[in-house]
Amino acid sequence: MPQLVTVKVNRPARRPIRVWVPVLPVALLLFPIVVLVVLAAIVACLVFRIGAVRALGAGWRVISALPGARFDIEQGRTAVLVAIR
Amino acid sequence: MTEQRKDILDMLAAGKITAEEAEQLIAALERDQAPAAAGLDARPKGKVKYLRVVVDATDNGEPSRVNVRVPLQLLRAGVRLAALVPPQALVKANASLSDSGVPIDLTQLKPEQLEALVEHLDDMTVEVDSPDATVRVFCE
Numbered sequence: 513m514p515q516l517v518t519v520k521v522n523r524p525a526r527r528p529i530r531v532w533v534p535v536l537p538v539a540l541l542l543f544p545i546v547v548l549v550v551l552a553a554i555v556a557c558l559v560f561r562i563g564a565v566r567a568l569g570a571g572w573r574v575i576s577a578l579p580g581a582r583f584d585i586e587q588g589r590t591a592v593l594v595a596i597r
Numbered sequence: 598m599t600e601q602r603k604d605i606l607d608m609l610a611a612g613k614i615t616a617e618e619a620e621q622l623i624a625a626l627e628r629d630q631a632p633a634a635a636g637l638d639a640r641p642k643g644k645v646k647y648l649r650v651v652v653d654a655t656d657n658g659e660p661s662r663v664n665v666r667v668p669l670q671l672l673r674a675g676v677r678l679a680a681l682v683p684p685q686a687l688v689k690a691n692a693s694l695s696d697s698g699v700p701i702d703l704t705q706l707k708p709e710q711l712e713a714l715v716e717h718l719d720d721m722t723v724e725v726d727s728p729d730a731t732v733r734v735f736c737e
Contacts, residue, residue, distance in 0.1 A: 562683060
């Protein structure tokens, strides 16, 4: 499971923005919203006749596989980096 | 990736052959090419973990660069998730793709075929050079 998401934004003539997001504390903080999202996903699975357990398992696999992903985009002197550890 | 291997994967993606047939063909291909390929591929096989996409381009005179690293495990998980897409959504996606000039029948793509594609991505390197952009897709 991802532990830390790092976001860096470099903009010309402005101070760079660097944000480190610890995933677990933020997920705990947003727990009520996470529960609502999971419930909505289960309802959607029932509506579209998809196995809810399979769907949640596949979704969890995607989240678990995120560590190591890195997206680095530069345009001139503007740069955005998103790294998931 | 060799041309023959690409042909096999294309046939697999097009649904002309099954995953088992593709595996047999690739195994036969590897048997034929093993002596010749020894020493050519310096990358340790089976240790690749990431798919990398690197784009270097010049946009309005400014250099731009996109550097994306995606874990192969994420692709595998995505394939499993994509297998859950309901058929009616696939039909709509097919229609949209067809309208966009990409006549691909997604309903013919089986999860095991996609898994086989992901499994063999480690052999793949795509390089596209144009006057104002360079694209490299490879595994590391």
